Amino acid sequence: MLQTQDEQTAWLSPDSFATRDDLETQRKRLEQGFTQACSLDQARDEAQLAAIHTSLDMLQRIQGALRALDQQRTITRECPPPVDDRIGGKEIVGEVEWIGLPSLGTALKARVDTGATSSSLTAHEITRFERDGQNWVRFQLALTDEDEVGEHLHGIWLEAPVVRRARIIQAAGSESRPVIRLPVKLGRIEQSAEFTLSDRSQLTYPVLLGRRFLMDMAVVDVSQRYLHARPHYPHNVLPALAARDQARGDAYSPPAMRDDVRD
Numbered sequence: 001m002l003q004t005q006d007e008q009t010a011w012l013s014p015d016s017f018a019t020r021d022d023l024e025t026q027r028k029r030l031e032q033g034f035t036q037a038c039s040l041d042q043a044r045d046e047a048q049l050a051a052i053h054t055s056l057d058m059l060q061r062i063q064g065a066l067r068a069l070d071q072q073r074t075i076t077r078e079c080p081p082p083v084d085d086r087i088g089g090k091e092i093v094g095e096v097e098w099i100g101l102p103s104l105g106t107a108l109k110a111r112v113d114t115g116a117t118s119s120s121l122t123a124h125e126i127t128r129f130e131r132d133g134q135n136w137v138r139f140q141l142a143l144t145d146e147d148e149v150g151e152h153l154h155g156i157w158l159e160a161p162v163v164r165r166a167r168i169i170q171a172a173g174s175e176s177r178p179v180i181r182l183p184v185k186l187g188r189i190e191q192s193a194e195f196t197l198s199d200r201s202q203l204t205y206p207v208l209l210g211r212r213f214l215m216d217m218a219v220v221d222v223s224q225r226y227l228h229a230r231p232h233y234p235h236n237v238l239p240a241l242a243a244r245d246q247a248r249g250d251a252y253s254p255p256a257m258r259d260d261v262r263d
Contacts, residue, residue, distance in 0.1 A: 023069075027062045087219050091187045094224035099207060100185035100231030104141075104158075106149045107231045110186075110207035112220050118166055118179070119193055120208040122200035128162070128178065135162040137178045142201040166196050187228035189217055 099110045124142040128135065138159050143149060160180040167176050177196040184193045186209075193213045200206055214220065221227070 023062050023066050027059060027066070090216070091189055091218040092221055092224075092227060093186065093214070093218045094227045095220065095222045096205065096225045097186055097209075097228055098226065098230035099209065100233065102183050102185060102231075102233065104153065104182070105233040106153055107233070108147065108149065108207045109205045110209045111205040112209045112214070114211045114214060114220055116208055116210035117212060119195050119210045119213050120198055120200065121180075121182070121195040122203075122206040123197040124199045124201070125157075126178065126197055131161075135178075136160065137162050137180065137197065139197055141206070142199045143206065144201050147206050163194060168196065168198075184213070185231050186218075191217070 093112055095112050097110055097112060098107045100107045122142040123139040125138075125140045127138045129138060130136065136159055138157060140155065140157055141149075141153055143154060160182075162178045163181050164179045165176050166179050167174055177198055179194050179196050181192050181194050184191060193209075195207075200208070
């Protein structure tokens with residue numbers, strides 16, 4: 001039999017549409033009611049006609065709800081799962097990335113190489129000297145016209161304490177290179193890194209990132225490049241400090257590279 005109007009009103013409540021099974025059950029009950037009403041010729045009664053119209057409206061709403069559920073499930077299946085750019089809390093980096101050097105106020109392109117133990121920064125005119133009983137190094141960045149950096153870095157003398165010396169073994173032999181420490185930003189990674197100083201102007205990238213920097217911090221996807229945005233820094237701080245120090249006859253030492261910062 002068809003449901004009364006009160007019974008059908010209860011089925012109009014959103015709580016009644018909790019699951020697809022509930023909707024299917026109600027649809028079948030309504031269709032059975034229509035079949036019985038037609039076979040018993042009960043539709044001649046005015047009240048029964050009103051019940052039929054209410055049931056028809058209810059059936060249409062149920063069918064619409066079923067279609068909406070099917071569409072929602074289809075969309076859910078088609079949507080790809082969210083992609084996390086970290087694996088086990090480690091950053092994913094490509095074979096080439098922009099790295100920020102905050103103390104120098106610039107970013108440089110770096111080749112990521114897990115085959116190299118240490119990292120390397122392009123430098124020339126490297127001069128070793130002693131200050132307050134500690135080994136220091138004075139140098140310029142060996143930049144080319146293709147290196148996308150501000151003009152403030154070309155020809156600027158930099159100084160930094162030597163944290164250690166690294167012996168680099170190559171096919172032509174071995175050599176000892178000074179190692180300095182600089183703060184680095186790559187994606188969400190912000191930490192100090194050690195760099196050997198060597199002239200990389202004949203190579204494609206001015207910086208090489210080795211596995212010491214990447215260890216426990218990043219996973220390399222060699223099929224990708226530039227997964228992280230290039231850091232940007234204001235260019236007015238470094239030239240001002242360099243001009244001040246050079247006026248005093250000193251080379252510029254970024255704050256992160258020296259113990260004292262003159263006022």
